[in-house]
Structures are given as C-alpha cells and as structure tokens.
Amino acid sequence: MGASKSDFFTEEQNNMANVFKALSHPARIAIIQYLLKVDSCICGDIVNELPLAQPTISQHLKELKNANIIKGTIEGTAICYCLNPETISMFETYFNGISKQLQNKCC
Secondary structure, three states: OOOOHHHHOOHHHHHHHHHHHHOOOHHHHHHHHHHHHHOOEEHHHHHHHOOOOHHHHHHHHHHHHHOOOEEEEEEOOEEEEEEOHHHHHHHHHHHHHHHHHHHOOOO
16 A cells, blocks of 8 residues: 555654644634633533534544643543643644744845
8 A cells, every 4th residue: 555645744744644634623613712811621511601502512522632732531421621731832832833933024
C-alpha cells in the first residue's frame, strides 16, 4: 500500500492541520468561547448555552477532545471540560512565529 499524502508533511504540520480541522465549525468555536468564559463546565451546561441538541454537542466535544483542544474529567455521572493549556500554548507559539516572520516582509 502506498504512502498517505500526510506522510509527505512534518509531524508539526499534520498536528496543526488536525487542530485547525477540529476548529473549522462555528459550534466548536462557540464551545471554546464558552469554556473560556466559565473556566470549566459540564456537558449539560454547554447544551443550555448553545442552540444545539445534546448528541450534537457531544459530537463536537468529541472532535475537540480528539484534537487535544479540550480535556475532560469525570465527576460522578458528568464530564467536566476545560481547555488544554498545552494546545493553547502550541497555538500561541505557532501564531507568534508567523507574526514575527511577517514583520520583516512586505507585499
């Protein structure tokens, strides 16, 4: 079997693409903004905040968790979610690098 096209890119490029893909839905951006506002929450809190059904929110949370953008801890029968600081730091490093490179460029 041949190599997948992602094999031609670096691990960092593939990781960033996976994270950006997970962020490519407005509901997931809304979930992240909500988590920033409340610091952490239980899935039911998000359902009350967004105009989506609980199964839909669960699917979006799964995508965000698979991309390591959020973390979840089990508290009884509920899962409490928060942003993953390591992934947020990766964003900061990535975009700071782009910003520094753009300072010396003109078009």
